[in-house]
Amino acid sequence: MSLTLYMHPLASFCHKVLIALYENEVTFRPETIDLGDPGSTAALLAKWPVGKIPVLHDGDRERVVPETSVIIEYLQQHYSGPVPLLPEDQDARLEARLWDRVFDLHVSVPMQKIVTDRIRPEGGNDPFGVADARRTLDTAYAMIDTQLAGKRWATGDHFTIADCAAAPGLFFASIVHPFDGGQANLASYFERLLDRPSIARTLSEARPYFSMFPYREAMPDRFLYDGVS
Template sequence: MSLTLYLHPLASFCHKVLIALYESETPFTPVTVDLADPNSARQVTDRWPVGKIPLLHDSTGNRVIPETTIQIEYLDQHYPGPNPLVPTDAEAAREARLWDRFFDNYVQIPMQKIVGDRIRPAGATDPHGVADARHTLRTAYAMIDGQLAGRTWATGDAFTLADCSAAPALFYASIVEPFPAEHTFLAAYFERLLIRPSVARTLAEARPFFAMFPYREAMPQRFLAD
């Protein structure tokens, strides 16, 4: 097997690439990395000194591919699945890339700000930053709800790169900042994501690690049991 994905099963950005791999039905070897353990982390830092996961390694050509969006584009180009995750039409591809970046920048990152602040030591928390992050999430939810009117997936009828990004971002964000009741298109989209086989598989694999999630007490019961 030429592909190895260095990851942690709880990490939302890792989920993004796992979903893409399961969508494309691409064989790969998952390697769980504990970045707090220098010996474990070295599996990543020896290849990509920045030390961020997920990290994709392709033994064919000894290629190291960092950054989730680049990883999914690489998979689409070199290990294409039944349906492209980056549309072949240039305009549709631009739209998928736009919403991929939207979910990463305006859902994933503020969600991680909120979660990360929960585990800061006493006296080092950032209430103002967390309030800003929650405001960003609420703004993003309204924009996503408007985008989804009349659409099955983030950019239309096809499941794309954007949906790979949306699923883990919305999963964790919905726990720390629940969707407003009026955003019915967003809520329906989230339910479609949850039953998508690639997403359901990724979350099932993450379930044993949910006890480590800093907002574990806020996680709905339906996510904790089969």
């Protein structure tokens, strides 16, 4: 098998790439990385010394591809399928890349700040940083709600890289910092994301690991069991 994805089923940035793979039914081998296991970590570091996941290895081309957005673009270039996640039109492609960055940097990153602060050693918490992360999410939610007016997906009628980024970021962020009740566009979009087969599959595969999530007690029941709506 040519493609190996070094990943963890609970990691939101890994979800982003998994969604892209499943959208186009790309064959790959998942390699789960346990950062608490020196052997598992060594396998990752041998491919990408930064030690961040996900990382894609293409055995046919002997190419290591890190960084989620770059991985998705690489897949489109070399393993394209029926769903072009980066549009051919240059303006549409730029818009998809923009909102990919918005979801990564202004939803997923502050969400992770809130999550990781909960598991810091006693006395090592960063309440100022967490408050700032929550403000960032409030700003992002408002921007996204406005952006989604009249749109089915993040940038229009077509599912793109931006939606691959949106799904995991919004999934975990909605747990640690729920949406404002008046953000109807955002709420409806989130439900469409959850109904997308590639996203439903990704979350179903992650479900056995949800007990490891630091905010597990805040997860709605419908996220914890298959078939619960």
